[in-house]
Amino acid sequence: MSEIKSVAIAGASGSLGPHVLKALVDANFQVTVLTRSKKQGAFDASVKVVEVDFTSVESLTAALKGIDGLVSTMAAAAIENQTVLIDAAIAAGVKRFMPSEYGSCTTSPKLEALPIYAPMFKIRQYLQEKAKAGKLTWTVLACGAFLDFLFGGPMLLDYANHKAILFDEGDNRISSTSLPNVGKAIVGIFKNFEATKNKIVRSSEVILTQNKLLRIAEGVRPDIKWETSKVQTSAVLKEGLDELSAGDFSMPVIMKILKGTAFAGDIYGGAYDETDNELLGVKELTEEDLKKLVAGKLA
Ligand SMILES: NC(=O)c1ccc[n+]([C@@H]2O[C@H](COP(=O)([O-])OP(=O)(O)OC[C@H]3O[C@@H](n4cnc5c(N)ncnc54)[C@H](OP(=O)(O)O)[C@@H]3O)[C@@H](O)[C@H]2O)c1
Structure with a gap:
């Protein structure tokens, strides 16, 4: 029997949040949305929405009273500040906290000092300390790159x-x-x-490579001729880090750091040969499913 009946979600209005909110509602948890500001029509009327100040332990503690589980899907910019949310969760008696992370190689020790990844390590460390003291429990979900993002733009092909x-x-x-x-x-x-x-769990619907996708694409549409070129992930990463050090915090620079690590394959452990799919109820894609996805992009 699950100990979790009521769940709060922080960051439900972003890219990932609405999908998590839907899954929680569909699974019949009592769901509360924590948001910086209530926007008209942003959430279904049946969902309880509470406006909070994410910088205030008092504000968050009041909103978290009676909540068993708290999942954060907050924006990357807000990850470091999750210590406030954790402190409030402890004060309110929340049993399980899931920090916003949801990456592919975010837990690789090789990335601990990198600017984009460092806040996630800090939060994980903070949670480990609190768990050791018996204050709450935590789970980090490593899920690889979002499939929707990989197929939604020119990320891999x-x-x-x-x-x-x-x-x-x-x-x-x-x-x-x-x-x-x-x-x-x-x-x-x-x-x-x-x-x-108190652990990192992994989901992976599919393990992709660019060459695998290219072979599938050529199979489903032999009439299309692909133009290919090559780039070294180590060079992409270095360029991104140099630009960031020079004060450029723009999205293209962040993307270089992400691509230079997440797309570097096994160097940073971006592919999970062992997963928790079965436990989590995540069904893996078949070759046929993948073929349909690629064919859909070339229709
Ligand atoms: N694996 C992947 O491919 C992948 C890709 C993208 C993102 N991610 C990860 O997924 C998680 C969620 O990302 P996302 O893209 O869904 O986030 P997002 O859309 O950028 O933001 C999610 C929500 O965070 C809330 N928020 C709270 N404090 C904020 C602040 N200071 N600045 C901005 N937003 C703030 C906002 O909700 P309210 O306005 O309602 O408060 C916002 O809608 C992150 O951990 C990110 O690293 C993973």
């Missing part, structure tokens, strides 16, 4: 222009989970309270 910039040799592996399945996995975590206690 540029389906619209039939171009591919291959990272290294194009054989780097990356795990991926769709946004709805990240939601399902989070439900699976709350439903498997003991088995997911």
Whole structure:
């Protein structure tokens, strides 16, 4: 029997949040949304929405009274500030906290000092300390790159222009989970309270490589000729880090750091050969499912 009946979600209005909110509601948890500001029509009228100040332990503690589980899907910019949310969760007696992370290689020790990844390590460390003191329990979900993002733009293949910039040799592996399945996995975590206690769990609907996608694309549309070029992930990462050090915090620079690590394959552990899919209720894609996805992009 799950110990979690009521769940609060912080960051429900973003890219990932709505999928997690839907999964929690569909799984019949009593759901509360914590938001910086209530926006008309942002959430279904049946969902309880509470406006909070994410910088105030008092404000958050009041909102978290009676909540068993708290999942954060807050924006990357707000990750470091989750210590306030954790302190409030402890004060309110929340049993399980899931920090906003949801990455592919975010837990690789090699990335601990990197600017984008460092806040996630700090939060994990903070949670470990609190758990050791018996204050609350935590779970981190590593889910690989969002499948919707990989297919939503020219991330691995540029389906619209039939171009591919291959990272290294194009054989780097990356795990991926769709946004709805990240939601399902989070439900699976709350439903498997003991088995997911104080640990990193992994979901991976599929392990992709650019060459695999290219082969599928050529199979489903032999008439299309692909233009390919190559780039070294180590060079992409270095360029991003240099630009960031020079004070450029723009999205293209952040993307270089993300691509230089998440798309570097096994160097940073971006592909999970062992997963918690079964426990979390995440179904893996078949070759046929993948073929349909690629064909859909080339229709
Ligand atoms: N694996 C992947 O491929 C992948 C890709 C993208 C993101 N991610 C991860 O997924 C998580 C969620 O990302 P997302 O893209 O869904 O987030 P997002 O859309 O950028 O933001 C989510 C929500 O965070 C809340 N928020 C609270 N404090 C904030 C602040 N100071 N600045 C901005 N927003 C704030 C906002 O909700 P309210 O306005 O309602 O408060 C916002 O809608 C992050 O951990 C991110 O690293 C993973």
